[in-house]
Amino acid sequence: xxxxxxxxxxxxxxxxxxxxxxxxxxxxxxxxxxxxxxxxxxxxxxxxxxxxxxxxxxxxxxxxxxxxxxxxxxxxxxxxxxxxxxxxxxxxxxxxxxxxxxxxxxxxxxxxxxxxxxxxxxxxxxxxxxxxxxxxxxxxxxxxxxxxxxxxxxxxxxxxxxxxxxxxxxxxxxxxxxxxxxxxxxxxxxxxxxxxxxxxxxxxxxxxxxxxxxxxxxxxxxxxxxxxxxxxxxxxxxxxxxxxxxxxxxxxxxxxxxxxxx
Numbered sequence: 001x002x003x004x005x006x007x008x009x010x011x012x013x014x015x016x017x018x019x020x021x022x023x024x025x026x027x028x029x030x031x032x033x034x035x036x037x038x039x040x041x042x043x044x045x046x047x048x049x050x051x052x053x054x055x056x057x058x059x060x061x062x063x064x065x066x067x068x069x070x071x072x073x074x075x076x077x078x079x080x081x082x083x084x085x086x087x088x089x090x091x092x093x094x095x096x097x098x099x100x101x102x103x104x105x106x107x108x109x110x111x112x113x114x115x116x117x118x119x120x121x122x123x124x125x126x127x128x129x130x131x132x133x134x135x136x137x138x139x140x141x142x143x144x145x146x147x148x149x150x151x152x153x154x155x156x157x158x159x160x161x162x163x164x165x166x167x168x169x170x171x172x173x174x175x176x177x178x179x180x181x182x183x184x185x186x187x188x189x190x191x192x193x194x195x196x197x198x199x200x201x202x203x204x205x206x207x208x209x210x211x212x213x214x215x216x217x218x219x220x221x222x223x224x225x226x227x228x229x230x231x232x233x234x235x236x237x238x239x240x241x242x243x244x245x246x247x248x249x250x251x252x253x254x255x256x257x258x259x260x261x262x
Contacts, residue, residue, distance in 0.1 A: 001066045003160035006253040012071060017059060019074035026051045031080070031088045039086045040099070040108050047091030056095050063096065063139055069156055071255060072262040077145050089143050089262070102136045104188045112142075132157055132246045133216045144257035156253040159213035162245045163204060173238035177203040181235070184222035196223045203242065217243060 009015065019027075030047045037046065049056055062070050077085055090109055093099060099108040132155070142154070166174055180200035189195055205212050217239060224230055231239070245251065 002068045002158060003164050004067055004158050005161055005251050006157075007250045009253070012255070015067065015069060016071045016073055017055075019072065023052050023055065024074070024076055027076075027088055027092065030091055031084060034087050034091060035084070037087070039083075039090045042087060042091050042094060044094040047094055049092075049095055056092075060096050068158065069253070071257075073260065075143065075260045075262060077143075077260045082145065085143070085145060089141070093139075093141050096139050096141070097137075100137060131217060132243070133218075134159070134214050136214075141262060142257070143262040144259055147256075147258055152256060154255045154257065156255065157246045157251045159215065159246075160211060161251055162242060163211055163213070165245045166241065170238075170241050173234065173241055174204070176232075176235045176238040177242065178205070181220045181231075182223040182227060182229075183216070183219045184226055186219060186222065196226050203239075215242065 026049055030049060033048065034042050034046050059070050059072075062068075075085075075089070080088065086109055090099065101108050103110065166177075180202035182199075183197045183201045185193065185195050185197070187195070201214055203213060203215050205214075220239065
């Protein structure tokens with residue numbers, strides 16, 4: 001199910017879950033119970049969603065074992081302040097997994113703002129277009145509080161669909177992607193680690209019969225420059241072909257979130 005193409009979907013309704021009044025009532029009561037807490041201190045146990053647990057379990061299963069993407073509609077951004085929406089969204093997220101940071105700022109919930117003047121700023125805090133990449137978490141949740149005046153399009157592609165196309169059309173390139181590449185930490189290396197990994201990070205991995213993907217082309221290029229070790233012709237071709245398949249319009253799902261959608 002995770003190996004989809006955008007052309008597989010007649011419209012976004014196939015990927016959409018609409019929160020009804022009963023869901024919002026449960027979310028509202030759960031929020032009241034955590035209003036005294038800082039957002040990042042909220043746990044799954046604090047945020048009681050038992051009354052809608054079957055729906056949450058179905059959504060989580062779709063994200064982890066199904067298509068890998070769900071659009072949620074109808075979150076009450078017009079009824080609560082930003083701080084309360086943070087608490088509600090964080091509490092909802094706690095039912096999908098454990099919140100972790102993937103930024104040197106240590107934040108487990110971040111705001112999409114334009115801070116491009118800051119050096120080494122995260123991509124989601126800039127005005128530039130982001131190329132296809134994977135984040136380092138298993139699940140990423142994004143909530144729209146206010147739609148962007150311009151831009152703001154989210155683009156998604158299935159790495160499994162990319163893998164399947166490589167198997168069919170360029171199997172000779174797969175080994176380079178499974179072997180992997182050094183990565184530049186971009187200033188976020190853990191204490192004691194070098195700025196560039198002294199090991200290879202696979203683009204594609206297979207474990208227990210499951211294929212997974214880690215792809216950040218920019219960080220690979222930065223590592224090559226830092227190590228003064230250019231890619232081989234086959235490595236370059238493998239990354240280029242991976243990117244080309246990902247960019248194919250038939251594969252790309254465009255999602256422009258409105259306020260209250262996640």
